[in-house]
Amino acid sequence: MDINAAARHIKKSFGYQFSNLELLDLALTHRSAAKAHNERLEFLGDAVLGMVVAKTLYTRYPNVPEGKLTRMRASLVKGETLAGVAKDAQLGEWLKLGSGELKSGGKRRASILADVTEALFGAIYLDADVDVCERVILKLLESRIAKLDPNAHPKDFKTQLQEFLQSRKQALPHYEIKDIQGKEHDQTFTVACQCAAASEPTIGVGPSRRRAEQHAAQQMLEIINQRAKS
Amino acid sequence: MDINAAARHIKKSFGYQFSNLELLDLALTHRSAAKAHNERLEFLGDAVLGMVVAKTLYTRYPNVPEGKLTRMRASLVKGETLAGVAKDAQLGEWLKLGSGELKSGGKRRASILADVTEALFGAIYLDADVDVCERVILKLLESRIAKLDPNAHPKDFKTQLQEFLQSRKQALPHYEIKDIQGKEHDQTFTVACQCAAASEPTIGVGPSRRRAEQHAAQQMLEIINQRAKS
Numbered sequence: 001m002d003i004n005a006a007a008r009h010i011k012k013s014f015g016y017q018f019s020n021l022e023l024l025d026l027a028l029t030h031r032s033a034a035k036a037h038n039e040r041l042e043f044l045g046d047a048v049l050g051m052v053v054a055k056t057l058y059t060r061y062p063n064v065p066e067g068k069l070t071r072m073r074a075s076l077v078k079g080e081t082l083a084g085v086a087k088d089a090q091l092g093e094w095l096k097l098g099s100g101e102l103k104s105g106g107k108r109r110a111s112i113l114a115d116v117t118e119a120l121f122g123a124i125y126l127d128a129d130v131d132v133c134e135r136v137i138l139k140l141l142e143s144r145i146a147k148l149d150p151n152a153h154p155k156d157f158k159t160q161l162q163e164f165l166q167s168r169k170q171a172l173p174h175y176e177i178k179d180i181q182g183k184e185h186d187q188t189f190t191v192a193c194q195c196a197a198a199s200e201p202t203i204g205v206g207p208s209r210r211r212a213e214q215h216a217a218q219q220m221l222e223i224i225n226q227r228a229k230s
Numbered sequence: 231m232d233i234n235a236a237a238r239h240i241k242k243s244f245g246y247q248f249s250n251l252e253l254l255d256l257a258l259t260h261r262s263a264a265k266a267h268n269e270r271l272e273f274l275g276d277a278v279l280g281m282v283v284a285k286t287l288y289t290r291y292p293n294v295p296e297g298k299l300t301r302m303r304a305s306l307v308k309g310e311t312l313a314g315v316a317k318d319a320q321l322g323e324w325l326k327l328g329s330g331e332l333k334s335g336g337k338r339r340a341s342i343l344a345d346v347t348e349a350l351f352g353a354i355y356l357d358a359d360v361d362v363c364e365r366v367i368l369k370l371l372e373s374r375i376a377k378l379d380p381n382a383h384p385k386d387f388k389t390q391l392q393e394f395l396q397s398r399k400q401a402l403p404h405y406e407i408k409d410i411q412g413k414e415h416d417q418t419f420t421v422a423c424q425c426a427a428a429s430e431p432t433i434g435v436g437p438s439r440r441r442a443e444q445h446a447a448q449q450m451l452e453i454i455n456q457r458a459k460s
Binding site for chain 2: 039040043044046047050055058069125130190200207
């Protein structure tokens, strides 16, 4: 990869000209490619992004309570959003990946793309300062911030799981009550959630069948997401 | 509460003189006391704190990998640490609490104290800027940062749960294998964790008894912690 060409691409897509090209190089380097890789910068960038988004939402929505601000922020900083930023900016072509990752389509993998976006934010913060980094972040996220709805309800875990599996054309999950304990009005339900995507069922416990199913679906989502990352 | 006296106390304990006393007042106001309370500032302060700590650790530990930085940060920004900061700064006396909270000892409740610390960080950020806020945060956390050990192993969930219960002189948890499925070398264990602190057992599933117990203990800790917050 020609680092000068990469810097020109970042200037065009992110609107930021790197001074220290080594920092840019580090931000673009996946752990599969070299011992010095972008994970520390990703740690830093995640924190800067979180702060910039928190401050922006706090200021723009003076009457929105904390719970809604937290949800709005989560939708802006989640992997899917950041992978979208990376795709819009066509970062895939500029990544440094190990040969295994390269062959298995790492340039298009959402988790790798999201991580490099955060790493670039961390690198810009170090290369310039927090205000410059804020401007870059806001420019990239502006259209997504404009579309936020403070009153949008987050999708419950069963719905999320169902949509995730449907998007991958996989069979829908199967829920089964494993146990009901306690007397009427004080019962504890144990529900298993089984999925073709996971070899083991997840178990949810709760004071109602619905709550137990939600817990089981939430754990299944975590397992599937962890797998997608690794 | 005399807000001028509060400002003097914050000047002495945090080393920061508020210009906008309304912001200080808001930061000290718990949701039990007024409709305009400190939760939004807490949201902002949490983000500023996260960034300041991330940047500090990134800079001071140039060779520590991301996973360890994440753990070190978590130990600095967790409720227990922030409640400690609030206690050292004797913030309890300056809180605005509703009468119910006041009677039930809200001034000493760790979660309320941790939240007010974050709210003050958010307020200082708005009253001044990120650099000033960084100096205040680092001054308050310096002795705790100095004690950090990048190689400290986080306590596993069973140990955490046991220590938590012991500190409250409660009976130790009871683990019971509920189910083992699958053939040798590919088994799935289901374990229940029962605790006097919770009316229902939690269920953990995993490829070994140990892992299943850890999952069950983790869920029990979450339940107990959620209860402590509400």
